[in-house]
Amino acid sequence: MIQLILARHAKSDWADEGVADHDRPLNDRGRRDAPTVARSVLRRGVRPEVLLSSSAVRARSTAAAFAEEFEVGVTEQSELYLADADTLLEAARATRAREVMVVAHDPGMSELVSRLAERDVRMVTSAVAVFTWHEGDWDDVGTTAPDEFELLTP
Template sequence: MLARHAKSDWADDGLDDHDRPLNDRGRRDAPEIARTVLRKGVRPEVLLASSALRAQQTAAAFADAFDTEVVTQEQLYLASPDTILDAARATGAAEVMVVAHDPGMSALVSRLADRDERMVTCAVAIFTWHNGDWDDVDATPPDAFELVTP
């Protein structure tokens, strides 16, 4: 699963981008989307998140719903599609969620889905491969793909 962080707060223009928190909408959307994903029967073994505050807050809402821990990875902050995929692949887990940022998220989702997809804030792309391993993810179309949005 690839998730873009929920809507962030731009009210304080003096804040560094890395330190922007979620706004009211983001704080509402994250737990709601987490519950929606959980109702679909999807629960990650590993939840990776960018070190940015908005990604951490989004990941915390998902972690609460999925009853899992958040693993913070600095390299996921404004990461490229390859960095995001490499981080997920490195876990070795069968079910992984990565919470990070655009434009990397939209680019990776579009690449894996083999169609143009825009990851709005708090969107979660759910990919399923029934066979193969992480080495096949970039070379084999998914058996299923769903985009969950607020």
């Protein structure tokens, strides 16, 4: 079984226009939504063994909320900051783990989710897409339709 969990970071704070995009923190809503959605994912029996995160503050904070619920460490990868769909998929694939979560940004996240779901999916902030392939390995991800797909939103 391969399970790929794709999460767009929680809502970020735009109040300080002087903060660089990479350094924007979560706003109040984002700090509330991230752990709430993480618990919702966990209730469905989803618990990744590897959690990858963009290096951006908002993504790292979101990943930290998931990591706390899943009791797993976070691996920060700078190449996931504003990554395209192919980069996101390759990062997950490179882990060779059976259950991987990636926390990153749009538009790459929506592009990858839409491609794997074979329909247009808009990943709002804090959205989580869970894809499951019961048979096969990472070479099948992206070439074979998943056996299961679920989209969770706050």
